[in-house]
Amino acid sequence: MSTTRSALVIGGGIAGPVAATALRKAGIDAHVHEAYSGPSEGIGSGLALAPNGVAALDLLGAGDAVRRIALPVAGMRLAVGGREHVLPVLADQPPLQVVDRGALHRVLHDHAVAAGVPFSYGKRLVRVDEQSTGVTAHFADGSTATADILIGADGIRSTVRGLIDPGAPGPGYTGMLGFGARLDYELDLPDDTMVFAFGAKAYYLYWKEAQGRVTWGANLPSKRYLSLTEARAVPATEWLRVLRETYAPDTPGGEFARRTTAETLEITGALHIMPPVPHWYRDRMVLVGDAVHAPSNSSGQGASLAIESAVQLARCLRDRDTPSAAFAAYERLRRTRVESITARAAKINHSKTPGPFARRMMNAMMPLMVRTVMNPEKTMGDERRYRIDWDAPVQREPAAKS
The missing domain is CATH 3.50.50.60 (FAD/NAD(P)-binding domain)
Incomplete structure (x- = not known):
C-alpha cells in the first residue's frame, strides 16, 4: 500500500x-x-x-x-519550394487537436x-x-x-x-527562434489540414481557421540564442523586418509575413530540446x-x-x-x-x-520518402497509439537474475 x-x-x-x-x-x-x-x-x-x-x-x-x-487537424501536407505533397496519415487514429x-x-x-x-x-x-x-x-x-x-x-x-x-x-538550443501569428487571409486549403513548409531560407508551418483566418508559425534560424524575455525585448517591428526579408521568396510564407503586424506577432524566443x-x-x-x-x-x-x-x-x-x-x-x-x-x-x-539542391532532391524523392522515412506507420504509429491503462496495477521491477 x-x-x-x-x-x-x-x-x-x-x-x-x-x-x-x-x-x-x-x-x-x-x-x-x-x-x-x-x-x-x-x-x-x-x-x-x-x-x-x-x-x-x-x-x-x-x-x-x-x-x-x-x-481538429487530420490532414498533413509538405510544401517544398512551392510544391505541395499530401502526406499519408494513420487512418485509425483521431486527428491532432491544435490549441x-x-x-x-x-x-x-x-x-x-x-x-x-x-x-x-x-x-x-x-x-x-x-x-x-x-x-x-x-x-x-x-x-x-x-x-x-x-x-x-x-x-x-x-x-x-x-x-x-x-x-x-x-536545455539545448535548436538554432531557431519561434514566432507566430493569427491573421486574416483567405487560403485555399481544407479546414482540417496543416502544411509544413520548407521555404527558401527558413521553415514555417500553417493551418486554416474559421472565418477566413490563418495561423502560421515561423522557425527563424539564428546563431544567437535569445530567451523569451530577450526576444521580446527586441521591438516587434524589428522582428517583422527580419521575418519579411527571410520569407519574401516564399508562397504563401511571404504574404503571411507581410500581413502580420506588430500587434499580432507572437514572439516565443529560442526553441529548445x-x-x-x-x-x-x-x-x-x-x-x-x-x-x-x-x-x-x-x-x-x-x-x-x-x-x-x-x-x-x-x-x-x-x-x-x-x-x-x-x-x-x-x-x-x-x-x-x-x-x-x-x-x-x-x-x-x-x-x-x-x-536549393536539397529542396529539388526532396521533391524528386518524395514518392519514395512517403513510403519509407515519412511513412507514419513507421515513424509515428507506436507514438500515437500509446494508451495508458489507468486501472492496471503498476508492475514491480523484475527480480535480478543470479
Whole structure:
C-alpha cells in the first residue's frame, strides 16, 4: 500500500495541473505552487496535442474540455519550394487537436480546481529541505510548504532539476527562434489540414481557421540564442523586418509575413530540446514534463508526453509503497519512450533549412520518402497509439537474475 499521501507540485503550466489532478484521482492530495503571480496564460503560442496525449486527458475527464477549444487537424501536407505533397496519415487514429497554449493552460487549471486541487501563486521555489518523512519547500516570498513528496513540473529551466542534481544538463538550443501569428487571409486549403513548409531560407508551418483566418508559425534560424524575455525585448517591428526579408521568396510564407503586424506577432524566443537527464529523481523529489523531457517542437509530442508522464507518475505513486519505488517504476515506464521521440525530433531539426539542391532532391524523392522515412506507420504509429491503462496495477521491477 502506498505511503504517499500528499504532494507539492512546482509549476502550473501543463504538466503541473495534470499531475495534481491525476494524483487526486489516485487518492493523493496535491497542491500546485506557481512562480507567476497568476495562471500562466499568454505564455507561448499554439501547439498540437497528439491522440495519445488527448487519450491521457480523457482518463482524467479533461479530454472533452480540451476538444471544445481545439481545432481538429487530420490532414498533413509538405510544401517544398512551392510544391505541395499530401502526406499519408494513420487512418485509425483521431486527428491532432491544435490549441492555443494559454487556452490550454486555462482549461487544465480549471479542471484541476474542479477536482479539488488548490493553487498558490507568486511562489518561486528557492530551496528544499528533505527529511525522512517528507519535504519542505522554501519560496522567495519567505513562505514554506510541506508534504510527503515534491514534483518538479517547472519547465525547461527547472529549479527542481538543479536541486535533484546540481550537475544536470540544461536545455539545448535548436538554432531557431519561434514566432507566430493569427491573421486574416483567405487560403485555399481544407479546414482540417496543416502544411509544413520548407521555404527558401527558413521553415514555417500553417493551418486554416474559421472565418477566413490563418495561423502560421515561423522557425527563424539564428546563431544567437535569445530567451523569451530577450526576444521580446527586441521591438516587434524589428522582428517583422527580419521575418519579411527571410520569407519574401516564399508562397504563401511571404504574404503571411507581410500581413502580420506588430500587434499580432507572437514572439516565443529560442526553441529548445532537452538532452537526456541522468537523474529523474532523488529521495522525495521527482521531475515531470519539460523539466525532464522536452523534445523539440518538431516532434509534435512535447505537450502530450508531459501529460502522459504526469498520469503515469500518479499511477506509480498510487501502486508502489514508497516514493523511491514509485519514482523508479515511473522512470522505467517513461525514459525509453520519451528519449526515442526526442531523438526522432532532433533528426527533423537538422533538415529544416535545406538548400536549393536539397529542396529539388526532396521533391524528386518524395514518392519514395512517403513510403519509407515519412511513412507514419513507421515513424509515428507506436507514438500515437500509446494508451495508458489507468486501472492496471503498476508492475514491480523484475527480480535480478543470479
